[in-house]
Amino acid sequence: MTDIAKGPAPAAAPTGSPMVRFDQVTKSYGAFVVLDQLELDVAAGEKVAIIGPSGSGKTTVLRMLMTLEPINGGVIWVDGEPLTSMRRNGALVPADARHLRRMRGKIGMVFQHFNLFPHMTALKNCMEAPCTVLGLSKAESEARGRELLVMVGLGDKLQHYPAQLSGGQQQRVAIARALAMRPKVMLFDEVTSALDPELVGEVLNVIRKLGAELDLTMLMVTHQMGFAKEFADRVCFFYGGKICEQGPPAKLFGSPENERTRQFLRAVLEAT
Amino acid sequence: MKFWDWPFTFEILPMLAWASLVTLEATILGFAIAAVLGLAFAIGRMFGPAWLSVPLAGFIEFIRSTPLLIQIFFLFFVFPEFGISLPAMTAGVMALGLHYATYCSEVYRAGLANIARGQWEACTALNLTAFHTFRDVIIPQAIPPIVPALGNYFVALFKDTPLLSAIAVLELMQTAKIIGSDNFRYTEPITIVGLIFLIFSLAAAGLIRLVEMRLNRRIRRA
Ligand SMILES: Nc1ncnc2c1ncn2[C@@H]1O[C@H](COP(=O)(O)OP(=O)(O)O)[C@@H](O)[C@H]1O
Numbered sequence: 430m431t432d433i434a435k436g437p438a439p440a441a442a443p444t445g446s447p448m449v450r451f452d453q454v455t456k457s458y459g460a461f462v463v464l465d466q467l468e469l470d471v472a473a474g475e476k477v478a479i480i481g482p483s484g485s486g487k488t489t490v491l492r493m494l495m496t497l498e499p500i501n502g503g504v505i506w507v508d509g510e511p512l513t514s515m516r517r518n519g520a521l522v523p524a525d526a527r528h529l530r531r532m533r534g535k536i537g538m539v540f541q542h543f544n545l546f547p548h549m550t551a552l553k554n555c556m557e558a559p560c561t562v563l564g565l566s567k568a569e570s571e572a573r574g575r576e577l578l579v580m581v582g583l584g585d586k587l588q589h590y591p592a593q594l595s596g597g598q599q600q601r602v603a604i605a606r607a608l609a610m611r612p613k614v615m616l617f618d619e620v621t622s623a624l625d626p627e628l629v630g631e632v633l634n635v636i637r638k639l640g641a642e643l644d645l646t647m648l649m650v651t652h653q654m655g656f657a658k659e660f661a662d663r664v665c666f667f668y669g670g671k672i673c674e675q676g677p678p679a680k681l682f683g684s685p686e687n688e689r690t691r692q693f694l695r696a697v698l699e700a701t
Numbered sequence: 702m703k704f705w706d707w708p709f710t711f712e713i714l715p716m717l718a719w720a721s722l723v724t725l726e727a728t729i730l731g732f733a734i735a736a737v738l739g740l741a742f743a744i745g746r747m748f749g750p751a752w753l754s755v756p757l758a759g760f761i762e763f764i765r766s767t768p769l770l771i772q773i774f775f776l777f778f779v780f781p782e783f784g785i786s787l788p789a790m791t792a793g794v795m796a797l798g799l800h801y802a803t804y805c806s807e808v809y810r811a812g813l814a815n816i817a818r819g820q821w822e823a824c825t826a827l828n829l830t831a832f833h834t835f836r837d838v839i840i841p842q843a844i845p846p847i848v849p850a851l852g853n854y855f856v857a858l859f860k861d862t863p864l865l866s867a868i869a870v871l872e873l874m875q876t877a878k879i880i881g882s883d884n885f886r887y888t889e890p891i892t893i894v895g896l897i898f899l900i901f902s903l904a905a906a907g908l909i910r911l912v913e914m915r916l917n918r919r920i921r922r923a
């Protein structure tokens with residue numbers, strides 16, 4: 430398995446420095462190793478789907494990238510710079526708050542449970558960070574929030590509170606809120622898993638639209654194999670804290686090489 | 702001697718009405734201090750570095766475990782020994798505020814602890830500073846559920862203001878005592894003061910209910 434994980438870079442990855450690089454990244458909780466020397470390069474503009482059984486470390490990969498979890502070893506590179514450390518006199522030292530904030534600005538994340546601010550309207554949810562973090566004026570951030578909410582199909586729900594919206598609508602607000610910070614990398618962690626089946630499509634449609642219209646690098650953890658197949662440039666199958674197999678969706682879904690991948694895909698297909 | 706003297710009652714009413722303003726002033730200023738300082742205590746204790754949170758926890762425990770009256774005396778009679786002489790009203794209000802801040806901080810702690818982890822994570826993902834995270838996201842969600850508990854302390858603080866009579870602040874109790882000793886009649890002034898406290902307490906409780914209902918409406922909408 431290890432040799433596959435560390436095998437040659439997939440065909441989809443272009444030359445030049447990647448937008449995101451996990452370099453021997455290790456993450457453990459106590460003695461329990463969640464991710465073991467993870468190696469993963471994601472090119473600018475690439476859309477990577479992360480699949481795998483529950484507990485295989487998929488969420489952890491995204492959370493480390495969003496700086497929500499500290500890492501125990503290795504280096505994560507984003508846009509050519511180390512994420513949680515910085516160069517000082519040639520050596521890598523732990524990043525200070527300023528560096529972390531600058532790096533975080535390149536990344537946006539959408540959560541499984543939306544995590545919208547319940548006391549703010551959809552529009553206010555999208556304005557908060559542009560106002561306070563980017564220093565945009567109220568009018569500018571309002572225009573930006575309005576534009577993005579229109580883009581996700583919620584132009585008529587600007588003044589609604591999260592509790593007044595369906596799950597699918599809330600998740601679309603969350604996507605607009607993340608986009609309002611103009612990130613280069615977007616992380617999606619099972620963004621349709623908490624939704625009723627009939628609401629999944631509207632959220633996937635929005636993600637398709639982002640893929641087509643915006644120049645974003647995307648990492649998405651998903652159980653929607655059909656969507657991964659059609660949307661992703663590359664699919665990574667995680668198993669036991671490692672990338673067990675990865676490749677273009679046609680290859681990975683069509684003729685998986687690894688027995689574990691085959692087992693997982695069989696199980697998922699049976700469930701649906 | 703009559704049990705109740707109506708002319709005397711009407712004679713002393715203006716004085717007591719005036720004193721009730723002093724009581725209200727002490728209550729409102731004291732609670733303003735308690736509300737702000739209590740929040741600062743809670744945040745410092747929950748999120749501050751160890752050099753802050755550990756001594757702070759000890760200090761809060763100390764204040765909570767000693768009588769308010771002693772703290773009032775301390776600020777008024779002992780602080781001058783350190784070169785800090787405070788007017789009686791100032792010392793009294795500060796003692797009330799500090800004492801109730803320690804109680805309020807426990808309430809705030811419960812409110813802050815109830816905020817879902819996802820809210821904090823969304824703030825990190827959106828790159829909000831700690832200041833904006835607290836001001837715009839965490840505190841507005843933490844406060845509405847604890848308004849009833851804070852309201853109880855508001856009323857409790859109000860009912861503790863007679864302690865300020867011990868350092869001769871001219872609030873309701875002190876005024877009643879002076880009227881009583883000047884006229885050798887305590888029945889009317891003390892009874893009226895009790896009634897004024899009752900009326901204000903009931904009014905405050907009603908006000909808190911109103912605030913609570915308005916906040917709940919907002920939360921349900923949210
Ligand atoms: N805070 C934590 N403390 C201890 N173990 C954790 C924690 N978070 C995640 N884990 C463990 O790490 C493993 C990977 O978790 P996660 O990345 O959420 O998996 P996935 O998203 O693939 O289902 C799981 O076994 C989980 O139990």
Ligand SMILES: [Mg+2]
Pocket residue numbers: 487488489619
């Ligand atoms: Mg997960």
